[in-house]
Amino acid sequence: MTIELRRASFEPLVELGRYQVSQGELQGRYGATAIFVGTMRDFNDGEPVRGMTLEHYPGMTERHLQQIVETATQKWSLLDALVIHRVGELRPNDPIVLVAVWSTHRAAAFAACRFIMEELKSKAPFWKREDAATGTRWVEHNTPG
Amino acid sequence: MTIELRRASFEPLVELGRYQVSQGELQGRYGATAIFVGTMRDFNDGEPVRGMTLEHYPGMTERHLQQIVETATQKWSLLDALVIHRVGELRPNDPIVLVAVWSTHRAAAFAACRFIMEELKSKAPFWKREDAATGTRWVEHNTPG
């Protein structure tokens, strides 16, 4: 189980491929990988967005991501999980978050991936400030899952 | 929306990355990508498995995959979807299926990805024959979702 915060832009699919290969004990054992990638859009609430700053609470963010993944591994039978989340300055089309879950069967993988994303969205201390045409503004709440 | 059957082994994450870049109109518009990869395990029903043959019904398989994806696009607001499924001879750790769905928000992406997988498992005419230590055997049913 791996949790990472990244200051620089990352390629989720490349990271995922590398991680999967590096986890030798996964080979031949997983039948199901459920993956979610959240990406910055170039509009929000009907307005063009030029950039975004992702603030976090150093220490608490990592701790909560870890707790969320641990809870998922208690609820479902998982072989591995990877969570990578951006912080800092983002531009449209930049990946924000990657959640990947490996399991023997698909039901656990799907459910755990969804659970981790919903928990992350509601509990992990991150805050988005958008740079829109009309100025910068803090995003006040997330879209419901 | 793209459906493909492949006779040769494929790299789901590489395919996905290429496809995403090739779909120019997606850029900046999608906030959520939900992905599922099904991979051949080296054991099943408690027995080691050395290889697998995936048979399909040419024509009906493609038609049903297409129908499943179209139904998903009617049920949820999707920007794009990609389904790649192997046929022919597979070895452990070979990817079997890739389902990827792009949407503005995560709820639609998660739900549609799951829906496509469940429909594919229950309706698309594919059949697995495993080459196990005790000989070859047809897989009789899928694990419930």
Place this chain on the structure above:
Amino acid sequence: MGIQVKYFASLRDRLGRAEDRLAATEGMTVAAVWAALWPKTPLPPNTLTAVNMEYASLEQSVRDGDEVAFFPPVTGG
């Protein structure tokens, strides 16, 4: 031209053949296609049936030019 009949996977292995062809009779159903070709072999339970590549019931009627398929539960993905 008749009806083209296809068998897949374990069912094909059991029957020892992948295809058959027969002439349709008036009001012939999918069940009747099977009975005409395999009078001594009951259709195995759980067998799925398709007409022209769409799932069909055993009661669906067929005619010359149709493609009828019999196969076991699907196990893709």
Place this chain on the structure above:
Amino acid sequence: MGIQVKYFASLRDRLGRAEDRLAATEGMTVAAVWAALWPKTPLPPNTLTAVNMEYASLEQSVRDGDEVAFFPPVTGG
């Protein structure tokens, strides 16, 4: 050493500061920490609170050495 207080995101911008420090009093709660530091500013509705990096209620008691944080609803992912 006192209590370390942190503010994040829009709340920090509104208050114009990121951190405060104050000495704990006997039986001090999270609500009392806020009231001591911002006597004229009611805690904005929906503000979340954490003590030592775990979510906490306004009634939770705190003491010297604790880290208390106030922040708006989270919007990650």
